[in-house]
Amino acid sequence: MHVLVVEDEAGLAAELVHFLKQEHYKCDWACNGEDASERIAVNRYDFILLDLGLPDYDGLDLLQEARETDYEPAVIILTARGELEDRVKGLGLGADDYLPKPFSLLELKARMQAVSRRKFNVKSSVHEFHGFELDSTARTVSYNGQNISLTKKEFDLLHYMLLHKNRILTRLQLTEHIWGNILEDDYDSNYIDVHIKNLRKKLSAHAPTDWIETVRGVGYRLTL
Amino acid sequence: MRLQSKLTLFSAISKIVVVLLLIAILPPLIHRVAILNTDKRLNEKKDNVLEIISEQGIENFIAEGDEGAYGSYNLLKEEFISMEQIAEPVAIDTVENSLRKVDEEIVEYRVLSLTFEVDGKYYLLEIGRSIDTILESIDTMQKYALYFLAAVILLTVFIDLAFSKILLQPLLVIVKRLKRIGHPSTFTPKTINTTTSDFLYLNNAINDMMGQIQDAFLKEKEFIGNVSHELLTPISILQTRTENLLTDPEVPEHLLVKLVDNQKTLHRLKSIIQALLLISRIENEQYLKNEEVSLTILANEVAEEIADRAEVKDIKLNVKLEDDWTLPQANYSLLFTMLFNVVSNAIKYNKPNGSITISGAPKGKGYELCVTDTGVGIAEEHIPNIFNRFKRLHGPDNESHGLGLPIVQTVARFHNIKLTVNSTVDVGTTFCFKFSKS
Numbered sequence: 057m058h059v060l061v062v063e064d065e066a067g068l069a070a071e072l073v074h075f076l077k078q079e080h081y082k083c084d085w086a087c088n089g090e091d092a093s094e095r096i097a098v099n100r101y102d103f104i105l106l107d108l109g110l111p112d113y114d115g116l117d118l119l120q121e122a123r124e125t126d127y128e129p130a131v132i133i134l135t136a137r138g139e140l141e142d143r144v145k146g147l148g149l150g151a152d153d154y155l156p157k158p159f160s161l162l163e164l165k166a167r168m169q170a171v172s173r174r175k176f177n178v179k180s181s182v183h184e185f186h187g188f189e190l191d192s193t194a195r196t197v198s199y200n201g202q203n204i205s206l207t208k209k210e211f212d213l214l215h216y217m218l219l220h221k222n223r224i225l226t227r228l229q230l231t232e233h234i235w236g237n238i239l240e241d242d243y244d245s246n247y248i249d250v251h252i253k254n255l256r257k258k259l260s261a262h263a264p265t266d267w268i269e270t271v272r273g274v275g276y277r278l279t280l
Numbered sequence: 281m282r283l284q285s286k287l288t289l290f291s292a293i294s295k296i297v298v299v300l301l302l303i304a305i306l307p308p309l310i311h312r313v314a315i316l317n318t319d320k321r322l323n324e325k326k327d328n329v330l331e332i333i334s335e336q337g338i339e340n341f342i343a344e345g346d347e348g349a350y351g352s353y354n355l356l357k358e359e360f361i362s363m364e365q366i367a368e369p370v371a372i373d374t375v376e377n378s379l380r381k382v383d384e385e386i387v388e389y390r391v392l393s394l395t396f397e398v399d400g401k402y403y404l405l406e407i408g409r410s411i412d413t414i415l416e417s418i419d420t421m422q423k424y425a426l427y428f429l430a431a432v433i434l435l436t437v438f439i440d441l442a443f444s445k446i447l448l449q450p451l452l453v454i455v456k457r458l459k460r461i462g463h464p465s466t467f468t469p470k471t472i473n474t475t476t477s478d479f480l481y482l483n484n485a486i487n488d489m490m491g492q493i494q495d496a497f498l499k500e501k502e503f504i505g506n507v508s509h510e511l512l513t514p515i516s517i518l519q520t521r522t523e524n525l526l527t528d529p530e531v532p533e534h535l536l537v538k539l540v541d542n543q544k545t546l547h548r549l550k551s552i553i554q555a556l557l558l559i560s561r562i563e564n565e566q567y568l569k570n571e572e573v574s575l576t577i578l579a580n581e582v583a584e585e586i587a588d589r590a591e592v593k594d595i596k597l598n599v600k601l602e603d604d605w606t607l608p609q610a611n612y613s614l615l616f617t618m619l620f621n622v623v624s625n626a627i628k629y630n631k632p633n634g635s636i637t638i639s640g641a642p643k644g645k646g647y648e649l650c651v652t653d654t655g656v657g658i659a660e661e662h663i664p665n666i667f668n669r670f671k672r673l674h675g676p677d678n679e680s681h682g683l684g685l686p687i688v689q690t691v692a693r694f695h696n697i698k699l700t701v702n703s704t705v706d707v708g709t710t711f712c713f714k715f716s717k718s
Binding site (some may be wrong): 065067068071072074075078108109127136137156157158159160161162187188207208209223226232243247250251271273274275 | 505508509511512513514515516517518519520521523524527528533536537540543544547550588592626708
């Protein structure tokens with residue numbers, strides 16, 4: 057997948073590009089609107105990660121330009137200006153998703169995958185691991201055809217860990233993913249531990265779950 | 281009551297008072313006028329009689345050798361004239377009421393009495409007019425005076441009503457425009473068609489004030505936008521950098537733990553900024569209230585979302601809502617955050633094996649939704665400060681940024697929900713949201 061990162065903050069862009077490259081995306085960076093406009097006109101991008109607050113350009117104009125190309129790149133708006141009108145306008149102009157800053161890179165990857173499935177019509181939504189099967193469309197988990205009943209949060213947790221397999225996920229990242237944008241006073245990492253404990257219990261009834269690793273003091277890792 | 285109604289009412293009442301006063305004063309006044317008129321007429325008649333006597337002599341009235349008396353009543357005994365000779369030269373010139381017996385009937389007359397001398401003889405002249413006749417004319421006069429007054433009052437009240445309506449029309453236009461303002465940003469300054477300088481002044485003052493409010497809102501919105509951008513961008517950089525470092529295989533394990541600590545601090549900073557921005561945005565009216573929200577659905581969805589947390593702490597979560605209550609114009613996600621924060625606090629500050637009840641029931645003309653816990657409670661002296669975003673109270677965990685309840689209060693205010701808290705230390709806390717019929 058070819059991704060264009062439109063971001064004027066060099067520090068953030070560098071982290072984004074680094075992450076995406078690690079995730080095997082082919083990645084370009086445009087640091088201003090003019091540069092981005094040229095790149096959109098010349099290249100075929102699958103994804104455009106668009107920062108709305110550009111110094112020389114209105115991000116929404118770039119969105120319009122992207123929409124007018126004959127290939128239709130998926131656009132995810134990244135902005136620190138979380139105003140309602142911007143969001144409504146962005147989605148109204150055809151953006152595929154909207155991620156307010158500051159966002160987690162893992163959340164961005166999850167959203168990109170969801171958009172890909174929807175937009176590029178990815179048929180296969182079934183992940184296989186250690187004899188288990190997770191169908192992200194039907195939201196089911198099974199072992200040898202036998203259905204395993206998981207709660208919504210347990211499913212989300214397993215799916216997220218599967219999406220970021222072999223990577224250490226901190227309790228905070230997991231918390232942010234399963235409780236989304238609910239703005240709370242604080243977060244309690246114990247809840248994640250309890251969910252992981254329940255998940256292990258339910259899965260280990262079918263097969264060993266030593267592939268769910270606990271990284272002491274940090275979080276969890278799903279090794280495949 | 282509307283100004284126009286008040287003015288009309290005042291004018292009608294003042295006129296009625298004037299009429300009542302007139303009704304009270306009118307009878308004695310008219311009576312006095314009638315008596316004065318009668319006296320004047322009697323005096324004119326007296327002058328006529330005296331003139332006739334001086335021209336034609338008294339013989340026309342009293343023949344020589346007569347008994348010395350003359351009397352004449354008109355047919356209906358309304359008036360009489362009498363003249364008689366008197367022995368003593370007594371000087372009388374009076375007009376007064378007196379009773380006379382005529383044909384076996386006592387009639388009260390207004391009588392002019394005068395003594396005069398003709399050819400060395402003294403005479404007493406009396407001219408009378410029946411009081412009944414006078415009273416009759418008084419009644420007629422009063423009746424017509426009252427009709428006239430009533431007509432005048434009705435006419436003037438209608439004229440007042442019409443005039444005040446025309447006069448106050450610009451004020452009604454101003455009031456209508458003010459009523460239509462849902463938010464200062466929707467206000468458009470308009471001129472008003474009137475020659476009344478007070479209304480022109482009022483309209484201009486409102487236009488100017490709304491302009492200033494709009495500017496202030498706009499500046500605040502711009503400020504919030506800038507703060508968002510300026511603060512959240514560096515946090516974004518730090519967050520993404522930390523995440524990338526966490527996956528770097530070259531980072532030793534003991535540093536990973538420090539990175540996680542950094543991530544937690546960053547998360548706290550992010551939450552504080554986001555909470556403050558949320559409060560500012562709500563206060564700056566940047567959220568829409570365009571959804572119908574059922575409180576039953578809301579309470580159940582909050583309970584469902586948070587159920588596992590309650591379960592982890594062995595806390596029983598009950599939802600008991602009597603009747604459904606729907607808010608016609610609300611913002612679901614803000615209300616969700618509001619209720620979620622209260623229930624989340626109820627879990628956080630509960631006791632092991634405690635319980636939380638989300639109950640709802642119609643109360644008065646509205647509906648009351650309460651969250652009751654069996655928790656540690658809040659000391660009475662702390663209750664006034666729990667919604668204060670600048671006064672941080674440390675919870676048992678010392679981790680919270682203390683903005684959860686200010687958010688609750690801001691969302692409640694935004695939706696005109698009355699929020700009350702009752703708490704007893706070591707017994708529990710109840711947060712109640714009172715929804716009134718809009």
